Amino acid sequence: MRLDDYRAVAPRGALDIIHRLAERLAGRRVLHVSAGRFGTGSAEMLTTVVPLIADVGIEASWEITGGDPPFYATARALGAALEGRERVLDDEALDHYVEMNRVNAKKLRLDADVVIVHDVQPATLVTDRPAEGRWLWRCHFDCSRPTRRAWSFMRRFLGQYDAAVFSLPKFTRRLTVPHYVIHPAIDPLSDKNRDLGPLQITRQLDALRVPRDRPLLVQVGPFTRAADPLGVVNAYRLVRRYHHVRLVLAGTAGEDQESVEVLGELREVAQHDPDVIVLELPPEAHLQINALQRAATIVLQKSLREGFGLGAAEAMWKGKPVIGGSAGGLTQQIIYDVTGYTVHSVDGAAFRIRHLLNHPELIARMGAAGREHVRRSFLATRHLTDSLALLIHVMR
């Protein structure tokens, strides 16, 4: 993708600002380091942003760290513990993780004007930072309630960075370095978000066997307790007493026990109610998700716990009102009573669904407002703008 491809979707003048910011960074080298190129939110974001940075004339590169199975296992455990989940972290495993990153540091070319290290796996590379260049730690998850052991280990490395960057102020933790805030964003030209014609939507829904004879309530998300798909089913049951609607729950199931249990319970529900459709989709089912969101009357993201939760922005970009849980980044994305509602309970979700179904003019108005809100605040072009401005700021 070229930056100019975004001209039709970005707000007026946004690309001019990006080009002007880029002029101030001409000749600089920016390096991103992450755990991998696929399968995470940060990888998805870098896939979009790195080529765009290069397209505006800045030397941009993206490296990944590697190691042996114990290295990956420790990095995963440490990441989970930093998100507040209890994990066993023994000294030997942590030493090995640090040592493997020392090996990574020797293999990678780390001399850049700004090095941005994403999340946990490559985080300790900072111990081998060259004398020149600014180093930023980009944290894509909620780091506000880590386990004590994990934080005590990680803090000494994070203090060696020049700054940290979080997705929300509430995801931060006290650090000795400044912490900046950049909201994540969606790529409006990706398969998950690009415009689809009515025929394409119909084809996708036919293939998924989702009839369109009734208003569709759609929740896309993992089959976990945190995403609360069972709460959505209960809200739907309260709504169906008054409205003939269909509920679609689509997502990718993990291999963990919790996912298996939740999916099993949802299938049980769907077996007894033909208006509840449970779709287990592969991770690359971007076009299907796009079509489902576009076919929806109302999109739900009734999470009890959430990261930034960009699914809300994806749905708003498609002109849909969103009813989200009062969790994570959903309160930041959904403008209450303007682009949708944040709710605290099953009853609250049901009430807002009924409210919207009884006022179809609100559905159209909120949908249009949501699209404009996302255009301004949650597109990749805004993310690029913020990132370039941050680079200029930290290089002052």
Add this chain to the structure above:
Amino acid sequence: MSVHTFQFVGCVEVRQALDRRALDERELMDRLEEVPAGSIAYHTHGYFLRHRPFTTPYGNDFAAWVAVHVRDQALAERLAVINPFEFTDVEDLREELTSTIHDHLLRLSSVPQVEFGEPFYFQQSHLVEVPLGPACTTLAEFRAQLGEVESSAIYVHMVEARTRLGRRSDDFAEWLRTSLGLADLAERIERIDTYMTSLERVRARILSLVDAALAEPRS
């Protein structure tokens, strides 16, 4: 900016989280007294820059938090009517905000706090300014660029200019008056109420005033 030309400048906010938050209205007042002036400006003037294209009924982050998360409509109302653009000094604005909360708390038997909402997280921002387009020398050139320029330029010239320079006049009015001798047009632009509206509405209002001036027969 030279005396005779006008250079549009846009801006991007680099947001910085501060290690300060409030869970109730007294904490909000206490933190308000100690945070950097830049944080007060971020949560008041900056609200105008961030809330585009929509405005909410509150006008600043403090009023919005008190209304949505503490659910104290009485204080939210009182904070919402504080127009930050009337203060040329952020310290005066800080004083107005803290004394309003203090006065409100004096009337209550307990301090309203967050029950189901989120804490207030103090932030501040660093503005990275960016020149946009060629400099203008005539009203027609000014009009053409104003119609196309990224909306943050409206913020820089209509809002930031006043707080940055501590003056009542905005950049547009200042240039139109001093460089083009258009005192009437400058005065009309100065009278635009920038509070509780959006950058695009302000742009539209200025454009209509400039169009009217361009349509006037030249003497």
